[in-house]
Amino acid sequence: MKVVASSEYIFAVYEGAIRYIVCLERKTCSCGRFQHDEILCAHAMTVSKKKNIKDVHLYCSDYYKLDALTNTYAVTIEPLSHKSDWIAPESIMEEVLLSPRY
Ligand SMILES: [Zn+2]
Known part of the structure; x- marks a missing residue:
């Protein structure tokens, strides 16, 4: 991909005939x-390489960072008893969970 700088932060990235x-x-x-993904796409990654940016983590969401993963499992996760011991309302037990459409 070819990178053309428009300013310090704005770049045109040419992937074949398509410009991003x-x-x-x-x-x-x-x-x-x-x-959308809050992480560098291929075009942004190409720009970061062109600009010789060493720390691309600055452009990623905190959700992708080790602290977020560590904090996710910081709380105690209680084990569940056997399914036959669960006490759930009948309305919940009757619900049918379908797989996602997409
Ligand atoms: Zn892109």
Whole structure:
């Protein structure tokens, strides 16, 4: 991919005939993945390599960082008893859980 700087933070990234606009300051790319996934898309990653950015973690959501993973499991997770011992309302037990459509 070819990278052309428009400013300190805004870049055009050419992938074949398609042009994507990456803004590192707003953490966006016109492909939509950078802002949606909150982690660098291929275009933003190409820009980071072109700019020789060593710490790409600055452009990632905290959800992808070790502290978030550690904090997720910081609380005690109580083991469940056998399913036959569960006390659940009948309305819950009658619900049918279907797999996602997509
Ligand atoms: Zn992108």
